[in-house]
Amino acid sequence: MDQVKIGRFIAACRKQKDLTQLQLAEELGITDKAISKWERGKAMPDTSIMIELCDLLEINVNELLSGERINMESINLKNEKLLLDMTKEVEQKNKMIWATRRVLLLSSLVFCLISTAVVYRFVPEGIWQYAIMAALVAVLLVPGFYATKLDVTVGTYKCQKCNHEFAPTYLEELLTPHTTASQFFKCPKCGKRSWCRKIVNGKTVRF
Numbered sequence: 001m002d003q004v005k006i007g008r009f010i011a012a013c014r015k016q017k018d019l020t021q022l023q024l025a026e027e028l029g030i031t032d033k034a035i036s037k038w039e040r041g042k043a044m045p046d047t048s049i050m051i052e053l054c055d056l057l058e059i060n061v062n063e064l065l066s067g068e069r070i071n072m073e074s075i076n077l078k079n080e081k082l083l084l085d086m087t088k089e090v091e092q093k094n095k096m097i098w099a100t101r102r103v104l105l106l107s108s109l110v111f112c113l114i115s116t117a118v119v120y121r122f123v124p125e126g127i128w129q130y131a132i133m134a135a136l137v138a139v140l141l142v143p144g145f146y147a148t149k150l151d152v153t154v155g156t157y158k159c160q161k162c163n164h165e166f167a168p169t170y171l172e173e174l175l176t177p178h179t180t181a182s183q184f185f186k187c188p189k190c191g192k193r194s195w196c197r198k199i200v201n202g203k204t205v206r207f
């Protein structure tokens with residue numbers, strides 16, 4: 001607490017109310033020396049007297065202790081800005097996660113195509129070819145599961161029947177038929193099945 005600032009504030013409010021130090025002191029039942037001490041920043045008003053003092057000066061305790069008028073409007077604006085910044089941060093994060101998922105799916109697809117081509121070209125048909133293909137599928141399950149996990153973390157799905165937006169569980173996400181950005185879910189609100197569209201940051205995404 002800045003006692004000097006508070007003192008100056010008390011003096012300013014007192015003058016605004018056209019009161020002398022003596023008049024204010026009488027109203028509070030204390031000496032004018034006490035008031036002079038507050039106003040010079042040498043002492044703080046007793047807590048027992050604060051509320052009465054605030055009433056007389058038509059300020060609130062919060063304002064008294066911060067030594068200035070507090071504009072409610074500016075507080076609301078500040079909160080709004082904070083909220084906006086937070087939303088922006090979440091949107092940024094969502095964007096990054098979705099981009100990661102895209103890269104993951106695309107690179108898996110490319111890897112899958114190239115390795116299949118290589119196996120067919122260089123490994124003679126037979127048990128080894130099957131074994132390698134099975135191993136490739138197993139390896140691709142890893143990015144597949146990871147992409148699914150990212151998908152659950154970010155955004156929602158929009159029911160095509162009632163426009164309700166919802167987030168599926170990991171298991172639902174994994175076990176329901178889907179394309180790159182829509183999935184055949186049963187809507188938890190209307191109970192109907194439809195190809196629900198993926199929504200990230202308020203927009204439908206295709207991939």
Ligand SMILES: [Zn+2]
Binds near residue numbers: 162190
């Ligand atoms: Zn629905």
